[in-house]
Amino acid sequence: MGWERLLYEVRPTHIHHHYHPLCFGSSGGNMYHRKCCFVCSIALLPILFVLYGQVYHEAQNSESETHTVAIPGWSYNTSRDLRRYVLPDNVTAIIPQLDLCSSPELFLLVIVCSAVANFKARAAIRETWASAPSMTNSSSSIKVAFLLGDPDNSTLQELVEEESLQYSDIIQEGFVDSYNNLTLKSVMMLKWVTTNCHSVWYIMKTDDDMFVNINNLVSLLKVRNMSNLLVGALICGARPISDTQNKWYAPHYMYQGTLYPNYLSGTGYIMSRDVVLRLYHAALKTPLFHLEDVYLTGLCAHAAGIRPRHHPAFTYNKRKLDACLYKDKTVITSHRVNSSELRKVWSEMNSPQLDCSGFTATTALAAQKSGAKTGKQRVMSIKRSSKCF
Known part of the structure; x- marks a missing residue:
């Protein structure tokens, strides 16, 4: 008894x-x-x-x-040892796209994490910000690629392979492509870069519903050579969400803390190559957490002794669709921009008739705040603290 x-x-x-x-x-x-x-x-x-x-x-x-509600695919008893899924000693890429890093002087590689079926989003990116002057004038030193998982669907897979043959910008790894596997996708990105890109200086991780001002990003990075760099939209004082209906629900068995460490929004962040290596090695020793930005730029960065830093040119919000704003030097990213919106604002940005003479940094900030009010934002759900350390 x-x-x-x-x-x-x-x-x-x-x-x-x-x-x-x-x-x-x-x-x-x-x-x-x-x-x-x-x-x-x-x-x-x-x-x-x-x-x-x-x-x-x-x-x-x-x-x-x-009786805690489990995360689909990551129940209480599921192993969260990343080594079991990433297989660091094995080749796991279905489409390795080795030519992406063939240039001996690759300055910037932008990797867009994309869902397999999002063909239209990838096409819009290729036709807009991935064709920026910085790209066309320095084709050997700046590249944009798309990272996909395995769709487990032969029809989709055939379309992806055709897309890869046409554009040579698809990296595909052999994990199930799902929302709760975004952490695996990001760690696979680190593995691929560590294995195949020995000469790259900087890597940007972003999503396929993002606008990225490549010209402004390159200007920012060329100010000086930087190491130990992990920069984006910093989120501080975020609390795990216990509401099982919330998209960012975090069960206690996956995270026991009352606050997340400071982390960068996964919508877009930049890191130097040395940080890629350190984050990758930290991830192989850190139990998987399904929210990839909290995991990689928060938990793994903390374990690796890397401090994520904020830059106001990055945002997790959707900025106002203003061509002058998107051209302004204060902007690098905007979130939740769909394919038609991306093409529209890009066309306006490159129009000879566009007049931004009356556009100032003050009006840009006002437009950004206006854009920040649209939509339900994740950081509102997690009661983001305005005070970052």
Whole structure:
């Protein structure tokens, strides 16, 4: 039966039903013994309540943990050892795209994490910001590539292979391409760069619903050679979400802390090659967490001794669709820009009739704040702190 079972059986309200012969004999005993036993019983009550309370809460916690809603694909008993999925000693790429890093002086590689079926989004990116003057004038030193997983669908796979043959910008790794595998996708990006891009200076990770001003990004990076660089839109004081219906729900069995470490929004961030190596090695020793930006730029960066830093040109918000704003030197990224919006703003940005003479940094900031009010943002859900350290 054991001590734990006995503790569960203690019920303070039952004390008066168990008479002690010293206190309550068959004839009732004398008054002194009765008073003595009454005082002893009262004195024991707090101890019994403490024991009962402790065991009750342990039982409640155990029951709560058992009934926690699991993340699809990452249940309580699923191994979160990244080495089991990334296989660092094996080739895992379905389409390795080795020619991407053939240039001995690759300055910047932008890797767009894209869902397999998002053919239109990739096409729009190729036709817009991936064809910026910095790209066409320095084709050997700046590249844009798309990272995909395995669709487990032969028709989709055939289309991806045709796309790769046509554009030579598809990297495909052999993991199931799903939302809850975004962490695997990002770590596979680190693995691919570590294995295949020995001469690249900087790597940007972004998504396929993003606008990226390549010209401004290159100007920022060419100010000086930088190492130990991990920069983007910094999120501080974020709390794990316990609402199981929320897109960013985090079960207790995956993360036990009350706050996340400071991290960069996964919508777009830049890192130097030395940081890629350090994050990759840290990831191989850090239990997987399904929210890739928290995991990679928060947990793994902390483990590797890397401090993520904020730059106002990066945002997780959708900026106002203003061509002058998107051309302004204060802007590198904008989020939630769909294919038609991307083509529209890009066409306006490159129009000879565009007049931005009256556009200033002040109006750019006002437009950015206006854009930040649209849509439900993740950082609003997690009650982002405005104070970053």
